[in-house]
Amino acid sequence: MKYQMLWLALVLTIAAEANAAAKQGKNTTITALIVFGDSIMDTGNNNNLPTLLKCNFPPYGKDFPGGSTTGRFSDGRVPSDLIAEKLGLAKTLPAYMNPNLKPEDLLNGVTFASGGTGYDPLTAQIMSVISVWDQLTYFKEYISKMKKHFGEEKAKDILENSIFLVVSSSNDLAHTYLARAHRYDRTSYANFLADSAVKFVRELHKLGARKIGVFSAVPVGCVPLQTTVYGGLLTRGCNQPLNNMAKQFNSRLSPALDSLDKELDGVILYIDVYDTLYDMIQHPKKYGFEVADRGCCGKGTLAMSYLCNSLTPFTCSNSSAYIFWDSYHPTERAYQVIVDNLLDKYLSKVYDV
Template identity: 35%
Template sequence: MSLKSLCYCLLLLVVHFSLSASSAAAGKVSAIIVFGDSTVDPGNNNFTPTVAKANFPPYGRDFDGGVATGRFSDGRLVTDFLSEAFGLPSSVPAYLDPATRSSSSPRSVIPLSQQLEYFVEYKERLKLVKGESVANKIIAEALYIFSIGTNDFILNYLVLPLRPAQYTAPEYVAYLIALADAAVRDAYDLGAWKIEFTGLAPFGCVPAARTLNHDEPGECNEEYNKLARRFNAELQQAVWKLNDELAGAQVVYTETYSVGSAIIANPSDYD
């Protein structure tokens, strides 16, 4: 399976839903502001005290210059392609990089509450650099992408023992949805209007999940995939509710599960 093919397939989905949310969206996206986990981290973890690093080969082997940037990928992320599609930089520096703290696209894999605090900080920095009027325009016309769940399930629930002792699987899904709902509402209160929430791909088929599948070693873990589908169904309901309750906001759900499933089932079609 080609990672670039997967990126472009998911990119097309995100762009389609982002643009269709409003006829005025095209050409008026001032910045891509992403909240999420390692699947969308452009390298913030390089500047945090964590053992989970992606600053060494083979990470980054397909990135410009073959440099490992801290992205958990061999090249650019879907959000990088999306940024380029809207006429923004083809790859956006990590917000926590000291050299780029005035960047117009803060992104991190720190807990959502901390990410929102960085967003507040970013708004103030933007006002200092651009002036309040321009800063407010950038904030209002930005596209806000939320991508959570993969790490929350694979690492925090399915591997580590603490969360399973606290929550059943349905309870944990509800817990994550509540966190997601609250984060979107907080971002809305801070000026986010165009919001996209990415559903989970079949994470039961990623290498780590296949390795943990003791019943069928090497095969997709269908119990994990059931969790992804349940999360996606409840996330869609949360998105509908957010649209009803957040006046003026345009919140869209991007379905990626079927795309990932198709690629896994017929990888040669995406070479």
């Protein structure tokens, strides 16, 4: 009886520890983070491209570990890094186009994101960056590398148990629409982009992805670049027609992804970031920020990429007080708030698969 009781106690202890681990460390089943999209998730893929849209120079990266100018469009880390850390994979997510990337660097995932791109192929063409569709081609190359260096089983495990994130649309809405206005009105263009996003997810699923999250459009009409140009010198209000396009994109994308989730195996999620960022911009003090209508770099009215450089005057000393780093991109701290507010909610759905 004594040994039976000891055995029962041991079993119960193991079960309790396993249950605690499941609650606290559900991400142990996540093998990697694979990311597609634009500058929000780019960790340096544009560095060696013949494009003006790059940021591998100071003061970009001033709050990154070591003050490195990595090519991230922020003062520090970006959501791809923060999400990878939250998943327990790594503190930073490497850019796939990094020429110094080693095979073992691929194991925890990579980002294919390219600043300035969009769902509309014309967007990448105009900006001379990597389209999301070309990012799929690089993803096929990534799969081949995984099979070559780590075997078929490891590649299969990566595909089945990784989280895939897709973040795009802002550049399409804010810039490319003007070149498409002869063909689309605002509503039809937003719908075209949403349909393109769904097509992208289908293609990604065909390649083996099974846990896919697609970010909504953000309130791009409220970034400092838009409020400076369209919001008026005194009021600096949001560009509402642009925000309405973003909301139209979201209203088309969300139910389409829900339908796709029911149709395909795995999990396909619509991740709403619009409301969180909009509330942050409208009520900065609620989130611990002091400035919401200007960026830190050069006071961020029209400063972005090469217009935000080491010679730019008046770059703030405390970027954590600002929601925006430059005239278009949030600070690391703003990204952290967004990730903390949204990720647990959506990742719990992935863990339940």
